[in-house]
Amino acid sequence: MSRFEAAAKKAAAVAPKPLAPSWMSAPKPKAATAGSTVAAKAKAKAGTAPKLTTLEDKKKFVKSWETKIDDKECEVQAEANKKAKKDLETALKKLQTDELYLKVKEEIKELELQSKRDAERAALTSQKSDAKASAPSKETSKGAAATSSEATEASEESMAEIEAAFAASGKDAAAVKASAVAKLESLAAATPFVLPRLPALVGLFADSKLGAPAIKAAVAIVSNIQPKGHGIASEVMPTLLCGMEDKRWKVKAGCIDVLLPCLLQMSEATPGQLAECLPQIVGRLAEAALEVRSEIRTATGAVLREIGNLVASPEIKKLSQDLVTALAEPTNQKHTQAVLAKMGNQTFMSLIDAASLSLLMPIVVRGLREREPASKKWSAQIFGSTSQLVQNVEFMKPYLPMVVPMMQQALVDPVAEVQREAAKAFGIMELVLPEYSKLKLQPWLFAKLRAGEQGEQIGASLALAETLTKMDKDLAATFIGEFQAGACDPKWSVRRGFLELTDTMP
Numbered sequence: 001m002s003r004f005e006a007a008a009k010k011a012a013a014v015a016p017k018p019l020a021p022s023w024m025s026a027p028k029p030k031a032a033t034a035g036s037t038v039a040a041k042a043k044a045k046a047g048t049a050p051k052l053t054t055l056e057d058k059k060k061f062v063k064s065w066e067t068k069i070d071d072k073e074c075e076v077q078a079e080a081n082k083k084a085k086k087d088l089e090t091a092l093k094k095l096q097t098d099e100l101y102l103k104v105k106e107e108i109k110e111l112e113l114q115s116k117r118d119a120e121r122a123a124l125t126s127q128k129s130d131a132k133a134s135a136p137s138k139e140t141s142k143g144a145a146a147t148s149s150e151a152t153e154a155s156e157e158s159m160a161e162i163e164a165a166f167a168a169s170g171k172d173a174a175a176v177k178a179s180a181v182a183k184l185e186s187l188a189a190a191t192p193f194v195l196p197r198l199p200a201l202v203g204l205f206a207d208s209k210l211g212a213p214a215i216k217a218a219v220a221i222v223s224n225i226q227p228k229g230h231g232i233a234s235e236v237m238p239t240l241l242c243g244m245e246d247k248r249w250k251v252k253a254g255c256i257d258v259l260l261p262c263l264l265q266m267s268e269a270t271p272g273q274l275a276e277c278l279p280q281i282v283g284r285l286a287e288a289a290l291e292v293r294s295e296i297r298t299a300t301g302a303v304l305r306e307i308g309n310l311v312a313s314p315e316i317k318k319l320s321q322d323l324v325t326a327l328a329e330p331t332n333q334k335h336t337q338a339v340l341a342k343m344g345n346q347t348f349m350s351l352i353d354a355a356s357l358s359l360l361m362p363i364v365v366r367g368l369r370e371r372e373p374a375s376k377k378w379s380a381q382i383f384g385s386t387s388q389l390v391q392n393v394e395f396m397k398p399y400l401p402m403v404v405p406m407m408q409q410a411l412v413d414p415v416a417e418v419q420r421e422a423a424k425a426f427g428i429m430e431l432v433l434p435e436y437s438k439l440k441l442q443p444w445l446f447a448k449l450r451a452g453e454q455g456e457q458i459g460a461s462l463a464l465a466e467t468l469t470k471m472d473k474d475l476a477a478t479f480i481g482e483f484q485a486g487a488c489d490p491k492w493s494v495r496r497g498f499l500e501l502t503d504t505m506p
Helices: 003-014 029-047 055-078 082-096 099-133 138-166 173-186 191-203 211-223 232-243 249-269 271-288 294-309 314-328 333-344 354-369 373-389 393-410 416-432 434-451 454-470 473-477 480-487 492-504
Strands: none
Touching: 055 082, 055 099, 138 173, 138 191, 173 191, 173 211, 191 211, 191 232, 191 249, 211 249, 232 249, 232 271, 249 271, 249 294, 271 294, 271 314, 271 354, 271 393, 294 314, 294 354, 314 333, 314 354, 333 354, 333 373, 354 373, 354 393, 373 393, 373 416, 393 416, 393 434, 416 434, 416 454, 434 454, 434 480, 434 492, 454 492, 480 492
């Protein structure tokens, strides 16, 4: 090979290859990169789905999602532009029909139902095991009797030790008292020994260290009272109601907590005593609902809800949650007015029990105190209806000192409908409580008819007309002489009152 051929061959090897036509060219790497980016984003999006393993995680997810829905609903309501509002409504619908959200909600329901079933099974299993354990042989029963007698002797000594511990003072007093509280809790079933020590426990509710153990011991004592329900009305209730008036908020909250087992015991064993106690209990709870401390308000709401569960009247049971809400939030007048409106439009057909009455009466009193004429009218109407349908007329008597003064004020209300409903209530009182009407109501009505102002005379004449209509005819006839003498009285003001009465008489 010559020198020139070698040089040409070398140049041909180094020279670049010719480019292929554009239609034959391979896909651009840029496009490939874009496709891979989209796939990566899709994978990343799929990877960011929330991990909902526990029930708590699922509840948090549903709560946050519902917050989004609420926010979107607020945006829809606030938007004035129709087009923008339509877009927002579409977005809201997507949130409400989201598959994951609906699926998680169903899972939560299933899990809660399953946990409830598991709890019921566990309770049944424990009952069976307790039943097996509580079937001792004759020898065991003899031993148990001997042990119980020894425990009784030990309890008498231990009560003296506990009292000494509660009276202790000094550096070691806290530890000694804590030991005494624990001992009381362990002896909770020995009602004759531990029940008289309940006031000493209530005094410890305010202690920062001993408060919680003292409340626990008090609940254990009340829950284990034997015979069931006995002694609560006479021994426990006065102590707790007195504690609810204490200035220390921890004592108030603790006494309200102990009310729950009291209600359960009395509802099962002594419903008559419960009916007597409920007016005082609900009255104190209504006062406690106004407290600043959230702990007191929370405990009050729990007890009121338990009273709502005791309601037997079907009509009141439908409204029990509304009544409880109105009692637990007394500063929000909308709740009171709403429940009064519902009850005013409700036809009561069933007999009303003590629990229903305890929830109704505070609302009635609150409605009579309001300025709204509609609230006063509904309250007077509800009072009259419940007085006729109450299971036992004695249930009404504890509420009369609260309600009757309000009804007397309603008789002089400038709104005619309020006057008329209040007058009807006086007539119903004559029908269901004639003795009370004779001793308390009629003397007041006649005094206003003789010496009251014109507005008072009109109200008294309306109430007396209703009273005489409901009264026994022979008894009503005895008043004719007094009416004639009053209509001919030399004083014009007295004549005016009795002439008003004759005008309103049917």
